[in-house]
Amino acid sequence: MRPIEWSRSSRAECVVAALLIAAAAWFSVPWLARYVRDAARLASMPYDARRDRVSGGFTASLRKIDRELPVGEPVALVLSGARDIDLMVFANYYLYPRPAHEFFGAGHWRVTPNAPKHILLIDSARTHEVRLAKDFYEARFELARGRWITSERALSPPMQDFIVPLAATLEGSVSYATEAVLSGDATVTFEPSGVTKDVHGAFESTDTIYELFRTTGAGWLHITAPSTVRAGFWLTNRANEKSAPLPLLATLPPLPQRVSGGDSLWLLNAGDGEAHVIVDGTARTIAPHALDRIAATGAHEISGTGRVLAFTSSKDAQGQTHFGWPEGVR
Amino acid sequence: MNGLLFTILWFPLLGLAVSRLTGRAPIFLLGVGTCGFVLFVAGVLGAPLVPVLIVLGLAAIAVLLSRKALERRGLPRWSLLPGEASPAAPLFLALIPAAALLFISAVTPLSDYDGRAFWLLKAKALAHEGVVGGPFFHGATISPRNAYPLLLPLDGATIMLAAGELDEQHVRWLYSLIALSFALLLGRRLQWWCAPLFLLLPQVVLMHQGSALTAYSDLAVGAFTACAFFELLDGESPLRFGLWIAFIAMTKSEGLPLSALLFAIGAIVFRRRIVVALAPYAIAVGTVLAWRRSVPLSDEMDFASLIRTVPQHLPQLRACIAAIAGEFADLQDWGVLWLAFVAAMLVLLARREWRLPALAAAVIVPMLALYAAVYAVSPYDLPTLSGDLAPRILTHLLGPAFAVISGAFARSR
Numbered sequence: 041m042r043p044i045e046w047s048r049s050s051r052a053e054c055v056v057a058a059l060l061i062a063a064a065a066w067f068s069v070p071w072l073a074r075y076v077r078d079a080a081r082l083a084s085m086p087y088d089a090r091r092d093r094v095s096g097g098f099t100a101s102l103r104k105i106d107r108e109l110p111v112g113e114p115v116a117l118v119l120s121g122a123r124d125i126d127l128m129v130f131a132n133y134y135l136y137p138r139p140a141h142e143f144f145g146a147g148h149w150r151v152t153p154n155a156p157k158h159i160l161l162i163d164s165a166r167t168h169e170v171r172l173a174k175d176f177y178e179a180r181f182e183l184a185r186g187r188w189i190t191s192e193r194a195l196s197p198p199m200q201d202f203i204v205p206l207a208a209t210l211e212g213s214v215s216y217a218t219e220a221v222l223s224g225d226a227t228v229t230f231e232p233s234g235v236t237k238d239v240h241g242a243f244e245s246t247d248t249i250y251e252l253f254r255t256t257g258a259g260w261l262h263i264t265a266p267s268t269v270r271a272g273f274w275l276t277n278r279a280n281e282k283s284a285p286l287p288l289l290a291t292l293p294p295l296p297q298r299v300s301g302g303d304s305l306w307l308l309n310a311g312d313g314e315a316h317v318i319v320d321g322t323a324r325t326i327a328p329h330a331l332d333r334i335a336a337t338g339a340h341e342i343s344g345t346g347r348v349l350a351f352t353s354s355k356d357a358q359g360q361t362h363f364g365w366p367e368g369v370r
Numbered sequence: 371m372n373g374l375l376f377t378i379l380w381f382p383l384l385g386l387a388v389s390r391l392t393g394r395a396p397i398f399l400l401g402v403g404t405c406g407f408v409l410f411v412a413g414v415l416g417a418p419l420v421p422v423l424i425v426l427g428l429a430a431i432a433v434l435l436s437r438k439a440l441e442r443r444g445l446p447r448w449s450l451l452p453g454e455a456s457p458a459a460p461l462f463l464a465l466i467p468a469a470a471l472l473f474i475s476a477v478t479p480l481s482d483y484d485g486r487a488f489w490l491l492k493a494k495a496l497a498h499e500g501v502v503g504g505p506f507f508h509g510a511t512i513s514p515r516n517a518y519p520l521l522l523p524l525d526g527a528t529i530m531l532a533a534g535e536l537d538e539q540h541v542r543w544l545y546s547l548i549a550l551s552f553a554l555l556l557g558r559r560l561q562w563w564c565a566p567l568f569l570l571l572p573q574v575v576l577m578h579q580g581s582a583l584t585a586y587s588d589l590a591v592g593a594f595t596a597c598a599f600f601e602l603l604d605g606e607s608p609l610r611f612g613l614w615i616a617f618i619a620m621t622k623s624e625g626l627p628l629s630a631l632l633f634a635i636g637a638i639v640f641r642r643r644i645v646v647a648l649a650p651y652a653i654a655v656g657t658v659l660a661w662r663r664s665v666p667l668s669d670e671m672d673f674a675s676l677i678r679t680v681p682q683h684l685p686q687l688r689a690c691i692a693a694i695a696g697e698f699a700d701l702q703d704w705g706v707l708w709l710a711f712v713a714a715m716l717v718l719l720a721r722r723e724w725r726l727p728a729l730a731a732a733v734i735v736p737m738l739a740l741y742a743a744v745y746a747v748s749p750y751d752l753p754t755l756s757g758d759l760a761p762r763i764l765t766h767l768l769g770p771a772f773a774v775i776s777g778a779f780a781r782s783r
Contacts, residue, residue, distance in 0.1 A: 053779040056710075057563035060775075061463065064570040064705030071576050072470050075583070079477040087539050091479040114511070126483070132512040133486040137498045137536065139511040 098127070101169035102134045105160060108172065114139035114156035118149050118173070120163040120183045127164045146180040147215055147279060177209065180217075180278075181250040188246055189276040190219050190283040198268035202288045205308055205349055206275060206331070208258035209249040214359055215279040216258075217247040218286075221272045226265040228252055232329040233259065248273070260308055260331050263288075280359025287369050289349070296343035297366035302352030305336040315346025373540025374476075376532040377547060380427075381405060381525075387430035392610045398551040399593050402544070403617035405528055406521030407650075410620055411657050413502025413524070414664070420500060423528060457557075463566035464557065467575055468550055471582055475546040480538045482578055485585025488515045493526030494536040507665045516668035519658050521620035522587050538585070545589065549574060549582030552593040556769075559600050560776035568772070573703045573761045580762040587622050588762040594618045595733075596769020598632050602729055603773065608640045612647025616654035623670075626658060627740055628766060635732050676747040687746035690755060694738055697760035708764065711771040714778035726777045730770040737767060 082090040092100040109115065117128045117140050125142075132140045141156060143149040149159060159173040161182050173179035196202075207230065210216040222228075222243040229236045230253050237252040245251045249259075263271070273286040292310060295317070299305070309315040309326040317324050319334075319342050326332055326348065342350040352364035384404045385397030392400075405426065412422045480486060495506035495513070502520060506513055526541040533540035549569070557565030568574060575581055580588040598614035601607055615629040615636070633651055637644045680687060698708035718727045741763045745755050764771075 050779065053561070054563075056779070057460075057561070057567065060706060060710055061563065061567050061570060063701070064567060064572065064707065067702050067705060068467070068570050068572040068576055071572070072467060075474050075478070075576070076470050079474045083477045087479065087537075090477070094479050094481050117512075129483075129487040129512070129514060133491045133494075136491060136494050136511065142512055 095130075096168050098130070098168045098170065099134055101171070102131055105170060105172045106135060106138060109138075109158055112138065113158060114141065115158045115160050116141055116143050116149050116156040117160050117162055118143045118146055118179055118183070120145070120161075120165065120187075124162045124164045127162050127168065127170075131160065131162060131170055146176055146183055147211070149179065150176055150211060176211070177250055177256050180211065180215070181209075181247045184217060184246045184278060185251075186246060188219060189217075189278060189281050190274040190285075193219075193221055193272050193274070195221060195223065195270040195272045196288045198270055199265075199288060199290055200268045201264045202262075202271075202290045203292075203308075203310055203349075204261040204263065204273045204286050204288060205351060206258065206286060206306065206353075207249055207261045207273065208275065209247055209256045210258055211256075214277045214355070217276050217278055218245075218249055219274040219276050219283065220245050220248040222263070222265075223270040224265060224267065226263050226269055226271075229262040230255070231260050231262055232327070232331060233257075234329065246276075258331065258333075260310075262310070275361055277355075277359045277361060282358065282360040284361040284363060286363075287365060289369065292347050292349050293366050293368040295345065295348060296341055297348075297350045298339060298341050299350050299352050299366050300364035301338040301340070302336045302354035302362070302364050304353050305334050305340055306349075306351050306353065307332045307334070307342070308349040308351075309346060310349065311347040313346070315344065315348045317342050317344030317346065317348055319350075372533040373529050374543045376529055376540075377543045380528065380532070381547075383434075384426065384430050387433040388613075390433055390436075392613065393607050395610055396551055396555045396593075396597060398547060399555065399597060400613070402525055402548060402590065403521070403594060403613065406524045407613075407616060407620060407654065409524040409528070410502065410520050410661070411653060413496075413520070414657050414660050416501075418501050419496065419524070419527065420531065423531070457562040460557070460562040460566050463563075464553060464569050467566070467569040468553070471546050471549065471569070471575055472543075474583055475542040478583070480542065480585055482584035482586065484579070484587075485538075488518055489523055489587060490526055490538050490541060490585045492518070492520060492523035493530060493541060496520065496523055496527035497530035497536055500531075503661075503664055509666065514668055515670055517662045517665050517670055518623060519620045519625065519661065521617060522590055526585075541585065545585055546582050548590050548593055552589060552596065552768075555593065555596060555600075556772050560772055561779070564772050564776060567707070568768070571704055571707060573765060574768075577703065577761060579758045580765055586762065588765040591618055591621050591625055591628070592765045592768045594621065595628065595632070595766055596772070598629075598636075599729070599733060599769045599773060602632070602635060602639050603726070605639050608636070608643040608646040609650070611636050611640065612650040615647065616650040619651070619654040619658055623673075624741070624744075624763075624766070626655070628737055629654075631733065631736055635729065639729075671748060673744050673748070677743060679747050680743050683746045687742060689752055690742040690745045693745075693752055693756045694742055694760050694763070696756065697764055700761070703761045704764070707775070708771065710775050714775045717778040718774065723777075726774060730774045733770050734767050738763070 115138060117131055119128055128142050149155050159179045161171045161173050161179055163183060173182060207218040208216045222239060225240050227236060227238050230249060235253050271288055274283045275286055276283045307326050308331050309328060312328050314328060315326040320340055336352050350366060354362050381401030382397045385401030388400050388404050389395045389397055408426055409419055409422055499506055507516055525544060529541050529544060530536050553565040553568045556568050573581060580586040582589055594614050594617045598611055601611035601614060615632045618625040619629040636647055715727050745759060
């Protein structure tokens with residue numbers, strides 16, 4: 041085949057070429073000029089500072105973490121959800137050659153054998169800065185912060201001194217947390233450990249025990265307030281996104297109490313001394329401020345003396361917790 | 371600055387050496403392709419990068435100093451200075467966006483998606499591990515699109531190795547200079563006004579996905595495709611043609627079908643001489659296939675299987691064709707370039723000039739049909755196709771498009 045040979049430019053060609061160039065320039069030149077101005081503003085900065093400016097703090101947070109961790113140790117990039125994949129990909133780029141592995145949620149990290157011990161949290165809905173979590177529960181707390189499982193958060197009537205019979209931050213086959221709303225100043229005590237925390241102003245939490253006390257486990261809460269507050273507490277299973285309301289009790293129902301069956305029978309001693317009770321005919325002593333859990337069968341009758349609350353809990357196939365409360369508790 | 375110096379010396383050095391053996395060609399693009407090609411082939415065979423680079427550099431110098439190689443081959447029979455007027459005006463026009471492009475690349479850190487997610491991450495890994503197929507590609511860390519071809523990442527790794535650090539700032543120049551070489555190629559091989567037009571196209575100089583300001587591989591595919599297409603028009607050097615299509619196959623996944631199509635057209639143009647092109651091309655295809663088999667797949671889609679489900683995706687196929695056709699008229703991406711291409715095709719056909727439109731259509735139409743089919747069966751949504759993918763696939767086909775537009779002003783002798 042013979043090659044094509046071009047003739048010399050004609051006037052028409054020059055005009056058409058000018059039009060083609062002008063049409064392209066019409067759209068590109070203003071933006072190009074803007075990019076040049078932006079680049080000129082960055083030019084005097086060190087390269088890392090330019091990167092930080094362009095990334096909005098993302099790269100700075102990664103560089104800080106990278107300096108804090110031992111060289112070459114792998115990290116877990118734990119995402120709050122699929123929306124964080126892009127940031128995860130970029131974090132992986134900036135962290136290289138540090139090995140990184142992605143995890144969708146703290147629970148995924150927890151159940152993965154040999155997962156890297158350093159947890160980097162990526163939560164683009166809240167911030168583009170990557171944070172280093174000190175452990176699994178902090179990762180879980182941070183990723184759950186502000187993401188409510190309970191959709192309708194109805195508050196109690198005004199109260200000043202009351203207990204929440206069950207509160208937990210637990211991770212197992214399910215992922216328990218306690219969601220809470222308090223409308224004003226209050227002192228919250230986590231029993232039976234007795235740790236106390238003052239909250240000021242309106243308080244909302246999707247993982248109350250961890251947020252207030254930086255601890256984990258199950259117990260109950262004693263709340264006192266200088267003036268009445270309205271409140272709401274819910275036990276949530278974050279793994280299945282299920283929520284169960286918890287009663288707020290200014291007084292406990294008198295013994296004997298009867299509760300329906302469930303997986304677990306809980307015995308709460310709100311008093312400062314030991315409580316001696318009889319559970320289905322068997323004597324039992326409950327330590328002060330304790331919350332004992334025993335296997336439940338059918339309905340139970342609890343009699344004896346002391347400021348005691350008995351209740352049962354069970355979890356259905358969907359991960360929803362159901363409580364059985366004695367008469368007079370709602 | 372080390373990266374810039376190395377980039378403007380190393381790739382032209384290689385390109386010049388290879389062009390001494392194959393005949394004149396755009397030396398920067400030839401160097402970019404050759405470096406990646408050699409490292410990819412040697413790497414898949416197990417050779418470490420640094421020794422291969424040393425041998426490659428010494429071989430290039432030896433070729434350039436060799437008396438025999440200095441006997442240059444003839445230039446292509448295309449006019450270099452096509453217009454009656456001096457090329458000063460279009461050159462000056464091209465210098466403005468070129469300078470802007472270089473300045474922005476020099477100063478602004480990378481902020482695009484694919485560049486950070488895949489291409490320069492792979493470049494970092496290759497430079498860090500010093501081998502092709504090291505732990506990075508076998509699960510040591512996150513490696514999205516693990517089995518993507520490595521020609522450009524190997525070029526990037528070469529620059530990082532020379533600069534002594536795994537930092538994108540040394541590699542930013544590579545992508546700008548590929549665009550500038552592409553512009554120069556269009557200006558020299560077609561008409562000089564093509565150079566400023568190319569460098570003022572928003573999709574080429576601005577866009578966040580696939581422009582010269584990013585580390586995407588689409589402009590490189592477009593440049594190599596343009597080179598291969600011009601070799602088809604020249605019909606002179608099946609060896610150079612084979613090299614260009616080899617580079618295409620090794621640059622992006624879609625380079626494999628694109629290069630296969632070009633090879634098929636080349637078989638018609640070059641007839642028996644196509645066996646010369648087969649040598650580098652077969653090596654490239656063999657390397658890419660061997661590479662894909664040697665590493666675990668990550669999140670790559672199995673398009674070879676998906677494409678068989680096109681009959682079940684006819685409504686999506688129609689929508690994809692419409693989206694790609696709509697991209698022709700997207701002024702914000704292309705100005706009126708692709709509309710001019712359509713008009714130029716009509717002008718050529720009206721003049722009963724068949725060869726150029728036939729060659730261009732033979733490349734563009736099947737590729738767009740293939741892209742439409744692939745996107746129809748892929749999980750990409752239409753806005754992604756229109757906003758991201760369609761502009762990039764048209765970038766691959768800019769060489770034939772410019773040739774047609776330019777050819778509409780030419781008269782066959």
